[in-house]
Amino acid sequence: HATCAFDAVGGALTGTLLNALPKKSCVFVYGALSETPCSGISPLGLIFEGKKVEGFWLTEWISKQGKLGIMCVAKKAQSLKSEVARVISLEEAPTALLEYSKNMTAGKIILAPSP
Structure with missing residues (x-):
């Protein structure tokens, strides 16, 4: 716990x-x-x-x-990561949000700014 x-x-x-x-x-x-x-x-x-x-x-x-403490923390922080399922445009956001809510463990969906 x-x-x-x-x-x-x-x-x-x-x-x-x-x-x-x-x-x-x-x-x-x-x-x-x-x-x-x-x-x-x-x-x-x-x-x-x-x-x-x-x-x-x-x-x-x-x-x-x-x-030394900062070096140890920095080394541990390097192992942290998030899985990214895909990168989307703003137009895809409503559909992607629904998709993400059905399988949140599949990875993050990143909203990319328009070019």
Whole structure:
């Protein structure tokens, strides 16, 4: 089971994520795309289940890693990848969205800007 989640949205999503996680879990909030305060967080989960919500600022985290730490993270990041099923034009988007929703594990569909 996952014991941490990263939240770029904030708002009600923070509480939804925290409530879905098991005891002693943490949600790291690194954005505020919803432009609303984090909400839906149960005080009982914080007190009795050891759950946490923490802010995460990548710039600050990197500054504490040192050169060796940054090199290790960079090496691990190189192995991350996303499968791309195909690249589409804006005109193909409605059909491609339907196709993607039927088989999301087949890879990402990339929307290419018009030439």
